[in-house]
Amino acid sequence: MRYFVAFLFLLLSTSFYGQETTLKRVSGTISSANTMLPLSNVNIINMNKAKGTITDSKGFFEIEATLNDTLHITSIGFQSLRVRVTNDWIKNGTTRIQLTEKAIALEEVVIKRYELTGYLEVDSKLIPEKENYRYSISGLPEGYEVGENSPNAFSRVVSSIFNPADMLYNFFGNKPKELKKLKDMKKDDTVRNLLETKYDRETIALLLGVEKKDIAEILQHCSYSDSFIQTANDLQILDAISQCYEEYRVLKKK
Template structure:
């Protein structure tokens, strides 16, 4: 009977620890202890985002053991785990450190320009890339290949179980479900529009830099896009490719 009671209370206590709560925090400079404005806070587990105000304050939905990525240009990114005491107290203070920058050499492309716009515009080669639209974003973006080849890439993934794209989409249902959550959270979408470091993408999808490059290439996005698109554009591109994959897999 004693063991039954312990087991019973263990079961009913589990939901309390996994319940989603709204927690808050303050982000400060590790050296000056001054609050930091416009710092990005992303809950990697729930695909939720927030940004600090002028007092360094933010609120975000989370549960125990969730990982928060705290980042901003000019500061070292850190990962913070949501603990039981944070959930209980509802607030916490996070300290981040400024980056030390060194000046790098600037390389000027070897174009022999004349100073006349009409002449110089013909001297600089144009990249032969296509343009495409990502749902929900008005601007057009560059792609290296046309859509028929993108279709062939996805088909080859379905036919070849060893293909990287097939394995990625087939083995990461949990991570890819976060892409749906991403579309629901406007705070996170706005936040990702200003990010280019791919840190959030690596954590959200549990991939590394090499895997991300290969996924974009298999989904027929150009190297230029992979290097210049913001994090939101990259995630929307992968999401679109995943939707194509699901449709073709059903067929």
């Protein structure tokens, strides 16, 4: 009898644990903390599952999640928010979330005009031109971008590739799961569409567990030009880091 009770307790515990970790769909309604009105087109990304969705016209959303997953919620003009999926949320099936508006101070923008002469041959030399190139390296599927904003880039490429103590080597070697998550994100249309419109590096930094400034340093070690790092959207940055990681794996095998 004693063994039967112990077996029954073990069975119930296993069943309960299985229910907690089973993938479920949780839902919620997102509204403005100031007006209490529902917010449409709010982006929600499950940082653990690399899945995304958006709210409808009533602020409603539904997304796949398990216990303790983190949802990253963003909307233009509002403070981003991270929410953890709790037991109560899973049991109730839905929850209410409020976003706070950002206080944005607009800075003065000065637009400078070019002093053109009207002569094409002269004016073409007055307008700054940024040229970026990609060097091809034998053994790698892709090249490395350099340009006038990336001095001595080619020598940096060679030194970074053949220096095993390089920051890039250490970073990629320590974060294989996070980098795989970046690749999985590209498969989700909602996440891709979101990253195409973002330039703040916030989502990518959270996924990799690094500071925003570290992303620029990573891309510099991959020899991307400063102009690319500053102007690319988050999806392009995601592709660049993923490509650099694949090149790192090739070098590691060799």
